[in-house]
Amino acid sequence: MGAKGSRWVATGVEGLDDVLSGGLAQGRVFLLEGEPGSGKTTVALQFILEGARAGEKCLYVTLSEDDAELRQGAHSHGWEFDENVVVFELLPPENLLDEDQQQSLLYSSDLELGETTKRIFEAVENTKPTRVVLDSLSEIRLLAQSSLRYRRQILAIKHYFASFGATVLLLDDLTADALDKTVHSVAHGVIRLDQLAPEFGAERRRLRVLKYRGKKYRGGYHDFTIATGGVRVFPRLVAGEYRKNFPRHQLSTGIGEFHALRGGGIENGARPLILGPAGTGKSLIALYFSLAAIARGERAAIFAFDEELSLFFDRMKGLGLNLEKFVADGSLTVEQVDAAELSPGEFAHRVRHNVDTRQVKTVVIDSLNGYQAAMPQENSLILHMHELLQYLNRRGASTFMTVAQHGLVGDMNAPVDVTYLADTVILLRYFETLGRVRRAVSVIKKRSGPHETTIREFQISNAGLTVGPPLDEFQGILLGVPTYSGRREPLMQDKDR
Numbered sequence: 209m210g211a212k213g214s215r216w217v218a219t220g221v222e223g224l225d226d227v228l229s230g231g232l233a234q235g236r237v238f239l240l241e242g243e244p245g246s247g248k249t250t251v252a253l254q255f256i257l258e259g260a261r262a263g264e265k266c267l268y269v270t271l272s273e274d275d276a277e278l279r280q281g282a283h284s285h286g287w288e289f290d291e292n293v294v295v296f297e298l299l300p301p302e303n304l305l306d307e308d309q310q311q312s313l314l315y316s317s318d319l320e321l322g323e324t325t326k327r328i329f330e331a332v333e334n335t336k337p338t339r340v341v342l343d344s345l346s347e348i349r350l351l352a353q354s355s356l357r358y359r360r361q362i363l364a365i366k367h368y369f370a371s372f373g374a375t376v377l378l379l380d381d382l383t384a385d386a387l388d389k390t391v392h393s394v395a396h397g398v399i400r401l402d403q404l405a406p407e408f409g410a411e412r413r414r415l416r417v418l419k420y421r422g423k424k425y426r427g428g429y430h431d432f433t434i435a436t437g438g439v440r441v442f443p444r445l446v447a448g449e450y451r452k453n454f455p456r457h458q459l460s461t462g463i464g465e466f467h468a469l470r471g472g473g474i475e476n477g478a479r480p481l482i483l484g485p486a487g488t489g490k491s492l493i494a495l496y497f498s499l500a501a502i503a504r505g506e507r508a509a510i511f512a513f514d515e516e517l518s519l520f521f522d523r524m525k526g527l528g529l530n531l532e533k534f535v536a537d538g539s540l541t542v543e544q545v546d547a548a549e550l551s552p553g554e555f556a557h558r559v560r561h562n563v564d565t566r567q568v569k570t571v572v573i574d575s576l577n578g579y580q581a582a583m584p585q586e587n588s589l590i591l592h593m594h595e596l597l598q599y600l601n602r603r604g605a606s607t608f609m610t611v612a613q614h615g616l617v618g619d620m621n622a623p624v625d626v627t628y629l630a631d632t633v634i635l636l637r638y639f640e641t642l643g644r645v646r647r648a649v650s651v652i653k654k655r656s657g658p659h660e661t662t663i664r665e666f667q668i669s670n671a672g673l674t675v676g677p678p679l680d681e682f683q684g685i686l687l688g689v690p691t692y693s694g695r696r697e698p699l700m701q702d703k704d705r
Contacts, residue, residue: 220258223441240399409548431553442553445596462500465675471659484636513578
């Protein structure tokens, strides 16, 4: 088995061992704290069942739930206890419930605390487990009645378990005294589970490692979910961990005029931003870049925040694009993202899965308006996007982002400014001339190399996307109030819509 603490014990929780940089130190005592409903018992059950699967003897000491409740909770996740799992109910003696005995000095808190500790030790001696869960410390804290007695009791429990070499998980629901940090100083490591309730949507859960002696861990908050099958943790993305050099080369955009407008193709690892009011064709342009990647033999993934997938597929069919065949052959992934139900950490995990597992080289986030809805604050959005874009860039994946601006013509504002994160900004606009509403496209930023400074008209029809020649005889197109100064008709001929 090796020296105590020299090996790591798997928690059985997907993603948590990554946060802990390997798992829990063997033979040590850890504290898992959080308010009721945050997921402590589920994590503890996964920890116990992981040990049982490895053939270890495991002991679950419960001071609040009975055996039937615990098994029912496990059964809701599809789990069953085998012979390696022992559940020990540590409930008050029956005579403590007798009204005539409750005031007796024979059952003072001193004797109750001593009896409780004694029964815990007896259960450990009888079971000889390698993994122990004590659920929960609130009962022991109430019996101790003072911080000094509580600390001495926790130290006694810690030293006792150390003699057995068991890895111990202490649960604390913070109902007795949330400000008491006694166990923090005693435990080898402390993990905190939080549950947040936004004004709209499902609860958001996150965890943080507050302490881990002698071990480097992944700091900060990490989103997690509780679903059938248990807790799933999504470690915070750190782009600095992914540093890889790869050759940069330009990729075809699939549209000749667009290629000329940008001054060349899109580099692998690029981060173009497509900006414009609603309905100008942002999603369609991003889709054309995805189809160009598929034509090169690559894979692409689209994460749609704003549009129902069935409507999206039908709308693309109306433009002559049958996306189902690309989805069927695995070259295109289209995922619906519900910002009210999905945390930023889980979204980043989905993107990473497509890039790392499916080798996707083109990612479309449509749109950042919907992504912002999943974020508590705009500053958090910027930080999350920075890490995600840096990661994708270092993996050689191009990321196309769309942002819908407020307004249709004239002065328009974006709900979030991420233009500085993009290496290319493609601006779309409506403009009116000769009694018709038309669309214009221009490239207003490109970090690598020159680009056209012209404004081109483009059309969306049943033939798809068509880009016309530069509108060099108009002024004021970006403002939506153009003035024609030429002698000829420079506009594109209208196609069937």
